[in-house]
Amino acid sequence: MIALLLRDLKLAFRAGGGFGLGLAFFLIVTVLVPFSVGPQSSLLSTIAPGVLWLGALLACLLSLDRLLALDWEDGSLDLLATAPLPLESVVTIKALAHWLTTGLPLVLAAPFLGILLNLPVPGFFWLVISLLVGTPAMSVIGTFGAALTVGLKRGGLLLSLLVLPLYVPTLIFGAEVARRGATGMETQTPLLMLAGITAATIALLPFASAAVLRINLR
Amino acid sequence: MSIAAKANSLWEYANPRKFLATSERVLPFFWITSAVCVVVGLVWGFFFTPDDYKQGSTVKIIYLHVPAALMAINCWLMMLATSLIWLVRRHHVSALASRAAAPVGIVMTLIALVTGAIWGQPMWGTWWAWDPRLTSFLILFLFYLGYVALWEAIEDPDTAADLTSVLCLVGSVFALLSRYAVNFWNQGLHQGASVMRVAAVTGADSEEKVSNVYFYPLLLCIIGFVLLFIALVLYRTGTEIRARRIKALQARERVSG
C-alpha cells in the first residue's frame, strides 16, 4: 500500500505528472474574480470565502480525470486488480495521493489567495480549517466519479457532470464554515456537518468506487 | 415447481417476453384512465374552483405543479428500487425500467421547476429564489442529467446498468444530504409540502393550507399523473426491451457470422 502511494506521489512530481496544475488554476480563477465582479474591496471581502471554496473545488475537479485513467490506459489497473491488494485499498490510496498532491496544496495556498480577495482577518483560520476538513471528501468523491468513467474515451466532461452534484453538500457546509468564520459567527454546527460528511465518505465511498472499478475492468 | 406457482411469482414479470405481453395488455387501461383523470382534474380545477382570496387564480397552477413535483421524486425512488433489484437479482427488465423512467423524471422535474417559477413570479415577485425546496429540485435535476448521461455514454448494456445503478444508490444518499444541507443553508419562502397538508386537511383551513375546495381536483390530477407515469414507464420499458433485443440479435449474428 505504501508502495502504491509512493509511486503515485513520485509520478505526480515527475515531468508531466500534473502537480501544480491545480494550484495554478486556483490562482488564475481567484485573480479573474475581481475582473468579473469589480474591484470594490467590501464586495470582494464578502464573497471571498465562497469564491475561494468554489475555486478550490474546481481545481480539485480539474485533475480527477487523470486519477485512474492513466493507470487504466497503460494496463496498470488490470495488474493491480490481480495483485494481493484489495481494490478498496487501491482506490483509497489513489484518493489519498490525489489529496496530498492536489487538496493539501490548495489548502496551503488558500490563505495567500485570501489576501488577494480582502478576506477578513478572522476568516483565514476558518478558511484553512474548512478546506482542510472538506478537501479529503472531494478527493474521495472524485475517485468514485473517476472510477465510474474510467473506461470512457472522453469521460472528462461526464465526470464533471457526475461529480459536481455530489460535491453540493460538502460545498454548502464548507463554504458556510468559511463564511461564518469570516463574519465572526458561530461555526460549530456546519463544521461538524462537514466533518461528518468527510468521515462518512472516506469510510463508505471506497467500497462503491471499488465496485464500479471492478465492473469497468470486466 | 408447478407452472401455476411460477406464474404467481412477481419475478415472472422479469422475463422480458412476459413483461411485454402483460404491459401491452394493460397499457390501454393506463393511457385512458390517466387521460381521463388529468383532463377532468385540470378542467375541474381550472374552471370550477373559486379563486383563492389571497393568491387569486395563480393558485390553480398547483394542479400541474404539485403532481409533477411529486412524480419527480417518486420517479427517482422508483429508479432506486429498480436499480437495487437489478444489482441484487439481475433482472434486465428492472435495469431497463430505470433507464426508461429517467427521462420521464427529468420532464417531471422540469415541469415542477417551470410551473414553480410561473407561480413564484406573481406571488414572491421573482421567477427564481434560492429557496431550499426549489434548490433541491434543481439539484435533483442535475442528478437526473448525470444519470442519463452515464447511461448514454457506456456501450455495453450490462456494464451501463451496473454503473448507473451504483450511481443511483450513491446519488440518492447525496441527494438526501443535499436536501438537508440546502435546508440548513437557507430557510425559504416556500410553503410547506402541499400534499402532506392536503392529506391532513379535513375541514376548515388555516390560510396556509390548500383548502378543501381545491383538494378533490388536485387528488384527481395526482392520480392522473401517477397513472400517466406508469403508462409512460411501461411503454418506454417496452421500447428499451425491443432495442435491447435488436442489439442482442445483431451481436448473435456477428458471433455466428
Added chain:
Amino acid sequence: MTLTVTDLAIARGGVPVLEGLSFALHPGKALILRGPNGIGKTTLLRTLAGLQPPLAGQIDGAEDQIAYASHSDGLKPTLTVMENLTFWASVFGTKGIQHALDAFALNAFSDRYAGNLSAGQKRRLGLSRMLVTGRPIWVLDEPTVSLDRDAVQMFAEAVRNHLGQGGSALIATHIDLGLDGDVLDVTPNKAKPQPIDDLDGGFL
C-alpha cells in the same frame, strides 16, 4: 498448485464466446492456448485472472495464485526500469528484483526511464514483472509481441526456469516457443448460438 477448470463458459460484452471448456494445469507444466483471432482467448485469460466472472462452470486453484500479463505492460514512462519493477515487487510483497533484471538482460538500462525504452525492451520489462510477483501460475497473453528472436529465447528460458521450480504457465501465442507443453486448442469450444426460441429471458 493445480489450476482446474471445469465446464467453463465465458462471455465477452454479454455474448457467450466459449463454452464447455475443461482442462487442468499442473505444476511444472506449460499449456499453450491456441485458436483463431476473436475466439475469446483474451477473455478466457482475463476470466482466469479473476478480472471478470465466468458465465458458467468452475475455476479452482486460481485465487491469488495467478500472475497475469496482458497486451499492455502497465509501465510508467516517468519511472525508471528499476522503480517500475521495485513497485510491482512490493505490491506483491516480494523482495529483490535482480533475478528479473538478469533474466531479461535489463541490467544495462536499469536506471533509464521506461518511456525511453524501445517497444521490445518495454515488453521485456513487462514480462520480467512476472518474475517479481512470486506467483506460481503465469497467465500470458501474446507475450512475444514485439520481441526479437533473442528476446523470445530469453522469455522461453525464463518460462522453462519457472516450470523447473514447480511453477506452471498458460500462454496464448501463435509462435513456437520450443516449450514441451501441451496445446489447448479452444476452437471446438466456440459457443453455439442458442436457438431463438430458447432465448434467456428473451434477450440472447
